[in-house]
Amino acid sequence: MRGLLVVVSGPSGVGKGTICEVLCRRNDRISLSISATTRSPRAGEVDQVHYYFTTPERFREMIARGELLEWAEVYGDYYGTPRAPVARMLESGRDVILEIDVQGALQVKERTPGAVLIFVWPPSPAELERRLRGRAKDSEEQIARRLEWARTELQAVPKYDYVVVNDQVEDAVCKVEAIMVAEKCRPVYFAGLGVVT
Numbered sequence: 001m002r003g004l005l006v007v008v009s010g011p012s013g014v015g016k017g018t019i020c021e022v023l024c025r026r027n028d029r030i031s032l033s034i035s036a037t038t039r040s041p042r043a044g045e046v047d048q049v050h051y052y053f054t055t056p057e058r059f060r061e062m063i064a065r066g067e068l069l070e071w072a073e074v075y076g077d078y079y080g081t082p083r084a085p086v087a088r089m090l091e092s093g094r095d096v097i098l099e100i101d102v103q104g105a106l107q108v109k110e111r112t113p114g115a116v117l118i119f120v121w122p123p124s125p126a127e128l129e130r131r132l133r134g135r136a137k138d139s140e141e142q143i144a145r146r147l148e149w150a151r152t153e154l155q156a157v158p159k160y161d162y163v164v165v166n167d168q169v170e171d172a173v174c175k176v177e178a179i180m181v182a183e184k185c186r187p188v189y190f191a192g193l194g195v196v197t
């Protein structure tokens with residue numbers, strides 16, 4: 001059976017990366033898609049592991065060749081999902097998580113029927129700011145920009161299928177796992193197996 005395509009979005013610092021890492025670590029049928037980006041690597045980030053770090057020229061080539069499932073400009077840099085690895089993993093039956101922004105998520109929703117969109121939300125605005133600062137990976141200017149953008153992203157929440165509040169990481173991961181199990185029991189998921197024609 002084809003894998004499930006799950007989109008995880010939410011404001012910067014809410015804990016998307018933390019949730020997805022735990023989810024993939026304990027479910028060996030779930031893979032995280034590696035995005036391409038023109039942003040510079042942060043300390044500790046490894047090319048081809050955390051992102052495919054690339055130039056704006058190369059990124060524009062990928063767009064022109066149709067190599068990206070979706071792409072968007074976020075905080076002044078380009079980010080996009082390489083299409084081929086995602087298609088390969090889904091066809092082999094693996095579930096795939098795209099940790100991407102709202103603009104990209106809505107493109108996936110339009111182009112990929114069956115994709116499940118999950119929005120991760122903080123327990124409070126103050127806690128979001130605390131996490132963003134606690135991560136200590138962004139400048140004050142970058143933090144202000146990310147908090148401002150969080151207010152814009154909030155408007156897209158009704159277009160998502162689910163909202164998961166990330167209070168305790170363990171609870172949030174369990175909720176994402178539960179959503180994935182439930183989505184795999186929808187009749188539409190069995191199209192092609194003779195259950196739905």
Ligand SMILES: Nc1nc2c(ncn2[C@@H]2O[C@H](COP(=O)(O)OP(=O)(O)O)[C@@H](O)[C@H]2O)c(=O)[nH]1
Pocket residue numbers: 009010011012013017035036039070071072074079080081099100101102103104105146
């Ligand atoms: N549309 C799109 N957004 C992405 C992609 N990869 C990452 N993003 C989003 O880009 C934003 C910035 O990501 P990043 O630079 O890693 O910063 P962080 O979210 O603050 O850790 C986040 O909202 C990510 O979800 C992608 O392939 N496509």
Ligand SMILES: Nc1ncnc2c1ncn2[C@@H]1O[C@H](COP(=O)(O)OP(=O)(O)O)[C@@H](O)[C@H]1O
Pocket residue numbers: 010011012013014015016017018019131132134135166167168169
């Ligand atoms: N449920 C949580 N409670 C407390 N801190 C958290 C929680 N989830 C994530 N964090 C912390 O918040 C910071 C931002 O998390 P991260 O996963 O990098 O966010 P994002 O990927 O959404 O930008 C990290 O320091 C992380 O350890």
